[in-house]
Amino acid sequence: MKKLLYRHETYVLLVIIVLAIVITAINPSFFTVENLFDLLKSTSLMGTFAIGMLFVLISGGIDMSFTAVATVTGYTIAVLLLKHGDSMNMALVFLVAGGLGILLGMLNAVFIYFFKIPSIITTIATQNIFYGLLTVVSEGKWLYGFPEWFDEFSSIRVFTLYSETGAPYGLSIITVIWFVLLVISWFILKHTVLGRSIYAMGGNIGSAQRAGFNIFGLTLFVYGYMGLMAGIGSVIQALLVQTVAPNSLVGKEMDVIAAVVLGGASLMGGTGSIPGMILGVSLIAILSNGLTLMRVPSQWYEVVIGLVIIISVGVSAYRRKKITRKRVITESN
Amino acid sequence: MKKKMFVVSLISLVTVLSLLAACSPKPVAEEEPYEIAVVVKITGIPWFNVVETGVDKAAQELGVNAYQTGPAQADPAQQVKIIEDLISKGVDAIAVVPNDAKALEPVFEKAKEKGIIVITHESPDQVGTDYDFEAIDNVSFAQSAWDQLVRHMGDSGEYAIFVGGLTVPLHNFWADTGIAYAQEKYPNLTLVTERIPCGEDQELARQKTLELIKAYPDLKGIIGFGSLGPIGAAQALKEKGLTDQIAVVGNVIPSQAAPYLADGSLKEGILWNPADAGYGMVWLANYLLEGNEIESGVEIPGLGTVTVDGQVVKLDATLFITPENADSLGF
Numbered sequence: 240m241k242k243l244l245y246r247h248e249t250y251v252l253l254v255i256i257v258l259a260i261v262i263t264a265i266n267p268s269f270f271t272v273e274n275l276f277d278l279l280k281s282t283s284l285m286g287t288f289a290i291g292m293l294f295v296l297i298s299g300g301i302d303m304s305f306t307a308v309a310t311v312t313g314y315t316i317a318v319l320l321l322k323h324g325d326s327m328n329m330a331l332v333f334l335v336a337g338g339l340g341i342l343l344g345m346l347n348a349v350f351i352y353f354f355k356i357p358s359i360i361t362t363i364a365t366q367n368i369f370y371g372l373l374t375v376v377s378e379g380k381w382l383y384g385f386p387e388w389f390d391e392f393s394s395i396r397v398f399t400l401y402s403e404t405g406a407p408y409g410l411s412i413i414t415v416i417w418f419v420l421l422v423i424s425w426f427i428l429k430h431t432v433l434g435r436s437i438y439a440m441g442g443n444i445g446s447a448q449r450a451g452f453n454i455f456g457l458t459l460f461v462y463g464y465m466g467l468m469a470g471i472g473s474v475i476q477a478l479l480v481q482t483v484a485p486n487s488l489v490g491k492e493m494d495v496i497a498a499v500v501l502g503g504a505s506l507m508g509g510t511g512s513i514p515g516m517i518l519g520v521s522l523i524a525i526l527s528n529g530l531t532l533m534r535v536p537s538q539w540y541e542v543v544i545g546l547v548i549i550i551s552v553g554v555s556a557y558r559r560k561k562i563t564r565k566r567v568i569t570e571s572n
Numbered sequence: 573m574k575k576k577m578f579v580v581s582l583i584s585l586v587t588v589l590s591l592l593a594a595c596s597p598k599p600v601a602e603e604e605p606y607e608i609a610v611v612v613k614i615t616g617i618p619w620f621n622v623v624e625t626g627v628d629k630a631a632q633e634l635g636v637n638a639y640q641t642g643p644a645q646a647d648p649a650q651q652v653k654i655i656e657d658l659i660s661k662g663v664d665a666i667a668v669v670p671n672d673a674k675a676l677e678p679v680f681e682k683a684k685e686k687g688i689i690v691i692t693h694e695s696p697d698q699v700g701t702d703y704d705f706e707a708i709d710n711v712s713f714a715q716s717a718w719d720q721l722v723r724h725m726g727d728s729g730e731y732a733i734f735v736g737g738l739t740v741p742l743h744n745f746w747a748d749t750g751i752a753y754a755q756e757k758y759p760n761l762t763l764v765t766e767r768i769p770c771g772e773d774q775e776l777a778r779q780k781t782l783e784l785i786k787a788y789p790d791l792k793g794i795i796g797f798g799s800l801g802p803i804g805a806a807q808a809l810k811e812k813g814l815t816d817q818i819a820v821v822g823n824v825i826p827s828q829a830a831p832y833l834a835d836g837s838l839k840e841g842i843l844w845n846p847a848d849a850g851y852g853m854v855w856l857a858n859y860l861l862e863g864n865e866i867e868s869g870v871e872i873p874g875l876g877t878v879t880v881d882g883q884v885v886k887l888d889a890t891l892f893i894t895p896e897n898a899d900s901l902g903f
Contacts, residue, residue, distance in 0.1 A: 268786040281779045374644065379616025383828050394811070406812040480774045480807065482828070484800070486617055487773065490645050531783035536766035538738060 247503040250555040251518040254547065255525060262529035269532045272400065273408045282524040283417035284475050286517070288495045289502075290424050291468030293516045296499055297428070298461040299441035299508025300351065300358035305469040305495075306488040307369035308343045312336040313473030314373055317382040317483035324386035332389075336470035343369065344466020348458040370489050383482040393478035413475055420471065425513040437461060441508030498523045501548055522551065605637045607663040608857045610850065611654055612642035613671050618825055619799055619846055622903045623669075626850025630858075638854045646737070646772065648672035655679045665689035665857035667705075673698050673741045689860050693853050694742040696884050703866065705853050706886040707844040709879070710742065713890050714749035717795060717821065717842050718758070720892070724819035724839040725793035728760030732784055732791060734805070734822070736771040736798030743771065743797040750795070764788045771798020771823070774807070781808035785818075796822030799843075803828060806837035830898040841893030846903070848875055848889055856885060 263270040288305060295302045316336050319327065343365075350361045396409035428434035439447040440457050448454050477483050502519025504511030526547055530540050610627050612620040624640040631638035641658075643650035648671040658666055659682055666688055670676050673695050680690050680700030692701040696710055721731060733750075735743035747767050754761045764784070770776040777800060784791055785808070796802035802822040809815045815837040824832075824841035832838035855872050866885055871877045878885050893901070 266787060268789075271786075274786055277782050281775075281782070284775070370644070374616045377616075379618065379621055381618050381825075381828060384831070404814075404817075406814060408812075476775065480778060480804065482774055482803070484617070484774065486614065486645070487775065528779075528783055531765075531768075531780060532787045534765055534787055537768045538766060 247552075247555040247559075248512070248515045248518055250558070251501060251503070251515070251522055251551055254551045255518065255522050258522070258525055258529060258547075262525070262533055266532040266534070269529060273402050274528070274532075276408050276410055276414070278524055278528055279414040279417075280411040281479070281528075282520060283411075283413045284472055284479060285495055285498065285524070286417050286520045287420060287468050287472040287475055289499050289516050289520050290420055290513075291465035291472075292495050292499045293502075293504055293511050293513065294424070294428075294437065294461050294464050295358075296496075296504040296506065297441045297508060297511045298437045298457065299444060300458075300461065301496070301506065302344075302347065302362045302462065302465050303359060303492050304343075304347060304362040304366035304369060305465055305472075306490070306492050307366040307373070308340055308466055309469040309473040309476070310485055310488050311343065311369050311373050312339045312470040313477055313483045313488075314377055314382070314485060315339055316474060317385070317477060320385045320389060321382060324389070327386075328388075329392050332474055333471060336474045337467050338470070340466035340468070340470025340473075341463045342466065344462040344464070344469070345459050347466075348455075348462035351462070352455050352458045366489070366492075370485075373485055377485050379485055381482055381484045385477070385481060389478070390481055393481070413478055416471070416475065420468070421513060421517065428513060433457075433460065438509060441510075443509075494523070497548060501552060522547070605635055606665065606858060606861045608636055608638040608665045608667065608854050608861075609658045609663045610638065610640040610667045610669075610853055611651060611658070612640060612669045613651070614646040615640070615642040615644060618828075618903075620669075622846040623850035626847035626852075627854055628850075629847070630851045630854035634855065634858050636854065636858050638857075640850070642669075643671075646671050648675040648739070652676060652679050655683070659683050659686055659688060662686075663688060664861055665691065667691040667693065667853040667857055668695075668701075669693045670695045670698065670741060671737075672739045674739075676700065689857055691853055691857050691860075693849055696745060697741065698883075701883060702860065703856060704884045705849070705856050706884060707849045707852060708890050709886050709888050710745055711749055712888070713842070713844075714746040715753045716890055716892075717746065718750045718754050718761075720821045720840050720842055721793050721795050721819065722758055722761070724821060727758045729792035730762045730764045730788055730790050731793035731795060732764050732788070733767040734771040734777060734780070734794065734796040734798065734801035735767045735769055736801075737769045738767070740798070743767075746797055764791060770804070771796055771801030774800040774804040777801045777804025778808045778811075779804075781805040782812070785812060785814065791818055793819045793821070796820065799823045799825050799828075802838055802841070803832060806832040810835070810837045824893060826893050826898040826901040826903060829893060830895075833893070833895040833898050841898070843891045843893060844889045845891060845901075848887070851875065852887065 268274060291305060316332050347362055347365055350356060351358050395412040397415055399407050399409040401407055436452050436457055439452060498519045499516050501522060503515035526544055530543060612623060627638055627640045641654060651671050652675055655666060656679055666683055670692060677700045683690050690701045692698045692704045696704050698704050733747050735747055751763060768780050770780045794805045796805060802820050802824050805820045809818055819839045821840050823843055829838055829841050852872055852875060866880055868880045869877055876887050878887055
C-alpha cells in the first residue's frame with residue numbers, strides 16, 4: 240500500500256476515476272460500452288505513437304520527428320494504394336509503412352549516435368527535412384478515394400453490438416491492433432534483456448556503456464521502434480479517416496509527449512512503463528471526450544486540459560518530494 | 573580533421589543554397605513589374621493550392637510578379653514573420669489571408685509606413701488593411717449556409733457548428749451572422765453548444781461528432797466551416813448509421829466531398845472558387861498600384877463586378893456543391 244503511494248500512476252488513476260464519476264454524473268452516456276469502444280478506437284492513433292515515444296523517453300532521448308515520419312509513411316502508402324490498390328493487401332500496407340518508418344527512425348539514431356547531437360535538436364532537424372521534402376514532393380495534395388477493401392478493413396469489428404437506435408458498434412480491429420502492440424511492447428520492456436538495457440541506458444548512459452551495453456545497438460532499436468510505431472500509426476490514421484493529408488499530423492508531437500510524461504515517463508530517461516503510459520493517454524482522451532459530453536463550451540477545452548495535466552503531475556511530484564524528505568529526516572536521526 | 577569536416581559541410585550547404593536560389597526565376601531588371609506577395613494561412617493544403625492557381629493566372633495575365641507564400645502551419649506568429657521579411661524585401665503590395673486578424677495589425681502598420689499596399693482576404697473587419705477582398709458577400713453567404721442547413725434538417729431542432737479555430741475571423745463572422753439570422757428567421761432551431769474548433773482537422777471532427785451524438789441525442793444538423801469539418805462529421809455518421817437522422821452541410825472541397833455527397837452522409841456544400849479569390853486579390857492589388865480608385869461597379873475580368881462597402885471589396889460568387897456538380901467543378 241505504502242509502495243503504491245510512491246507511484247505516480249496511482250495518482251493518474253485517481254484523477255481518471257474522479258473524472259469518470261464527474262462526467263458520468265453529468266452525462267450518463269459517458270459510462271456506456273458504446274462510448275468506451277468509440278473512445279478506444281479514436282485513441283488508438285495517439286496510443287500507438289505514445290508506445291514509441293515511451294521507448295525513446297525511457298532511453299533518455301526524445302523524438303520530435305515521429306509525426307513527420309508518419310506523414311512520409313502515410314503518404315507513401317496512400318500513393319501506393321491509389322496506384323496499385325487492387326494488387327495490395329493490408330499486410331503489405333503495414334509492411335511498407337512499418338519498414339519505411341524503421342528506416343527513417345534509424346536514420347535519426349545514426350545522427351544522434353555518431354554526431355553526438357542531442358536528440359531533440361537532431362529530431363527537430365529531421366522533422367523539418369522529412370516534412371519539408373514531403374511537402375515539395377506531394378505539393379500538399381490530400382489523397383483520398385482508397386480501394387474499397389481498405390475502407391472495409393477499417394470497419395471490421397471483432398464483435399458487434401447494437402445501440403438502442405440500432406447503430407452498430409463493437410471492438411474495432413483498429414483497437415485490437417493497438418492492444419497487440421501494447422502487449423508486445425510491455426513484454427519487451429518488462430521481460431527481455433533488451434528492455435531492461437533500455438532502462439539502464441536511460442538511467443545512466445555512462446555507466447551502461449562501461450557495463451558493456453551496446454549503446455549504438457540500443458539507440459538504433461529505440462529510434463527504429465519509434466519509427467515503426469510512427470509507420471503503423473500512419474496506417475491507423477489512414478484507416479480512421481480514409482484521407483491522407485500531409486499537414487494533419489505535424490504539430491501534434493507535444494500532445495503525445497505530454498500524454499506519455501503524464502503517464503510517469505521522465506524527460507530525464509530511465510523511468511516509464513506501458514501501464515503508466517496507457518493511463519496517461521487515457522486521461523487525455525477521456526478528458527477531451529468528457530468535456531464535450533459534459534457540454535463544456537469549446538473555448539474552455541484547452542484551459543481545462545492544461546489544468547488537469549498540471550494538477551495530476553503536480554500532486555504526484557509533491558507527494559514524492561514529501562515522502563523522500565520524510566525519509567531523509569528519519570534516516571538522519 | 574573535425575575542422576575540415578566542418579568546412580566541407582559548410583561549403584556544400586552554401587552550394588546547395590545557391591543552386592536552389594538559382595532555380596527560382598528572377599524578374600527582368602528593365603522596367604520591373606510590380607511585386608505582389610500573397611501570404612496565405614498555411615501552404616501546401618489543397619485549398620490554398622487552388623488559390624495559388626488563381627494567383628499565377630493573374631500574374632501571367634496582368635504581367636506582374638505575383639506569387640504565393642505562407643507558413644507551413646496555420647500559425648499567426650509565423651505569418652507575421654513572413655510579412656516582416658516581405659516588408660524588408662521591399663515588395664509593392666502584400667495580400668494576406670489572416671490566421672489571426674489582431675496579430676497582424678502592428679505589421680500592417682509597418683507595411684503602410686513603407687508605402688506598401690495591404691490587401692486582406694477572409695477578414696472583413698481587419699484593422700490596418702487598405703482593402704479587404706471577398707469572393708462572396710459574407711452576410712448573404714452565411715445566411716445561405718443556414719438556409720442550406722434548414723433545407724436538409726427542417727426548420728426546427730438541434731444543431732451544432734464547427735469552425736476552423738476560435739480566432740479564424742471569417743468562420744466566426746459567418747457563425748455570428750448565421751446565428752443571428754437563425755434567431756430571426758428560424759426561431760425553432762437550437763444551437764446546442766458553443767462552436768467547436770475542429771473544422772481543419774478531419775480526425776478531430778470525426779471524434780467530436782461521435783461525442784456530440786452522445787451528448788445531444790436529438791441533434792439533427794451540423795454546419796461546418798473549414799474544409800475538413802463536414803467530411804469528418806460525415807464519416808462519423810456513416811460509422812454510426814445516422815446519415816438519415818443528422819444533416820451535415822458546410823465548406824468542402826468538391827472532389828473530396830463527392831463520395832460523401834453521393835452516399836448521403838453529407839447533404840450539400842457551400843463555397844466559392846478559391847482560384848477566383850487568388851486572382852481577385854492580385855487583380856485588386858495591381859489595380860490600386862496603377863493608381864486607380866476602386867468603386868462599386870468596376871469589373872474584374874472574368875469574375876464579375878464588385879461592390880465596395882467601406883473597406884470591403886466583394887464579388888458575389890457563392891458556389892453550392894451538390895451530388896450532381898461535385899465531380900465537375902475541377903477542384
